[in-house]
Amino acid sequence: MKVIYHCYGRAHSSVVASSLHLGKLPMEGKVRAELIMALPEFDLAQAEDWGEPYFMGRDEAANEVYILGLNSLAPVCVKAILSLAGQLGQADQILLINTLPEIGLVTRVGGFISKKLGWPRIGKPLAAQGIIHALPRLRKLVRTVKKEIIRKVQDGEEKDYHHYRW
Numbered sequence: 430m431k432v433i434y435h436c437y438g439r440a441h442s443s444v445v446a447s448s449l450h451l452g453k454l455p456m457e458g459k460v461r462a463e464l465i466m467a468l469p470e471f472d473l474a475q476a477e478d479w480g481e482p483y484f485m486g487r488d489e490a491a492n493e494v495y496i497l498g499l500n501s502l503a504p505v506c507v508k509a510i511l512s513l514a515g516q517l518g519q520a521d522q523i524l525l526i527n528t529l530p531e532i533g534l535v536t537r538v539g540g541f542i543s544k545k546l547g548w549p550r551i552g553k554p555l556a557a558q559g560i561i562h563a564l565p566r567l568r569k570l571v572r573t574v575k576k577e578i579i580r581k582v583q584d585g586e587e588k589d590y591h592h593y594r595w
Contacts, residue, residue: 430492430578432524433482435507439474439498441540441556442528442567447485447494449571456568462557472543472553474498480506492578503527521581526574531566535559 432450434443448454448468465471470483479498486494499506507525514520536559543552560567 430490430522430524430581431495432488432492432526432574432578433495433497434526434528435497435499435503436528436532437498437500438476438540438544439478439483439496440470440472440544441536441560442532442563443496443498444468444470444473444485445560445564446526446528446531446567446571447496449568450494450574451486451488453486456571460561460564462554462561465557465560466553470496472540472549472556475544476500488575490578490582503529524574524578524581526570528567528570531570532563533559536563 432447434446434450436443445454445465445468449456453468454460454464470485474483479500482495482497484493484495488494507527510525511520511523514523536556539552539554539556539559541552543549543556546552
């Protein structure tokens with residue numbers, strides 16, 4: 430299975446969700462901003478990286494975990510990815526998860542300041558603070574994804590709700 434966490438720019442919420450999924454961040458307890466900012470891909474991706482999946486690692490069940498930035502074109506890109514995967518007979522092997530609904534304004538503003546305005550010294554710590562506030566929601570999302578993967582393997586059948594979460 431290929432698990433793809435996507436967000437606007439592949440720099441913040443998808444990085445944190447994939448890091449939670451892979452055990453690089455704890456699923457319980459407090460996390461300091463420094464730990465978030467120390468994640469290798471946090472606040473790193475640029476606009477030219479959008480649309481290109483980045484491999485983050487394999488989880489405990491050997492599922493491949495990726496991050497992906499889709500800019501404001503997420504609905505059409507997701508439709509294209511799933512349509513192509515379906516044509517290739519691989520739709521049941523892809524799980525796309527939108528992480529943007531789980532974050533708040535602080536992370537978005539921090540990302541804008543860092544990436545669009547080019548002021549990472551201000552934006553990156555602000556985005557990390559926003560992520561800390563969003564961690565309960567991101568953790569819940571990752572738990573849900575892992576449960577869906579297990580359910581999918583046990584059921585052995587293709588269901589659309591397993592492919593994409595808005």
